[in-house]
Amino acid sequence: MSERAVVTAGTGGIGLETAKGLARHGFAVTVVGRNADRGTSAVEEISAVATGAAPRFLAADLASLDQVRALAAHLAVEGPLKVLVNNIGAMFTQRRQTVDGIESSFAVNHLSPY
Numbered sequence: 026m027s028e029r030a031v032v033t034a035g036t037g038g039i040g041l042e043t044a045k046g047l048a049r050h051g052f053a054v055t056v057v058g059r060n061a062d063r064g065t066s067a068v069e070e071i072s073a074v075a076t077g078a079a080p081r082f083l084a085a086d087l088a089s090l091d092q093v094r095a096l097a098a099h100l101a102v103e104g105p106l107k108v109l110v111n112n113i114g115a116m117f118t119q120r121r122q123t124v125d126g127i128e129s130s131f132a133v134n135h136l137s138p139y
C-alpha cells in the first residue's frame with residue numbers, strides 16, 4: 026500500500042511539481058486547493074507520472090479556519106500521513122481580512138499550516 030502525502034496549494038506552481046515528485050516516488054498524493062477545475066487537471070497531471078496509488082484532490086480554502094479544520098479532520102480519520110507539505114503561502118500587498126476577521130497573510134501563512 027502506498028504511503029500517504031498531502032501537498033497544500035498543490036494544484037499549481039511549486040506545489041504541483043512537488044506533488045508530481047512524490048507521486049513518482051510511489052506516494053498516494055492528495056493535493057489541496059480551492060478551484061475544482063484546477064484540482065481535476067492537477068490530478069490528471071499527477072496520475073500521468075504516479076507509480077503508486079491514484080492521486081486525489083480535496084477542496085479547501087486555507088484562508089478559512091473552518092475549512093482548515095474540516096480538511097484536517099477529514100485527513101486525520103484516514104490515518105497517519107508520511108509527508109505533509111505545508112506549501113500554502115500568500116503575500117497580500119493591501120491589508121485585507123479573512124472570513125474569520127484575521128489579517129489575511131498571517132492567517133494563510135501561519136495559522137492555516139499550524
Ligand SMILES: NC(=O)c1ccc[n+]([C@@H]2O[C@H](COP(=O)([O-])OP(=O)(O)OC[C@H]3O[C@@H](n4cnc5c(N)ncnc54)[C@H](OP(=O)(O)O)[C@@H]3O)[C@@H](O)[C@H]2O)c1
Pocket residue numbers: 033034035036037038039040057058059060061063064085086087088112113114115116133
Ligand atoms: N514562486 C516563487 O518564486 C516563490 C518564492 C518564494 C516562496 N514561494 C512560496 O512557495 C509557495 C508556492 O508558490 P507558487 O509560486 O507555487 O504559488 P502559486 O503558483 O501562486 O500557487 C498556487 C496554488 O496555491 C493554491 N492556493 C492559493 N490560495 C489558496 C487558498 N486560500 N487555499 C487553498 N489553496 C490556495 C492554488 O489553488 P487554487 O487557486 O485552486 O486555490 C494553487 O494550487 C507559496 O507559499 C509561496 O509564497 C514562492
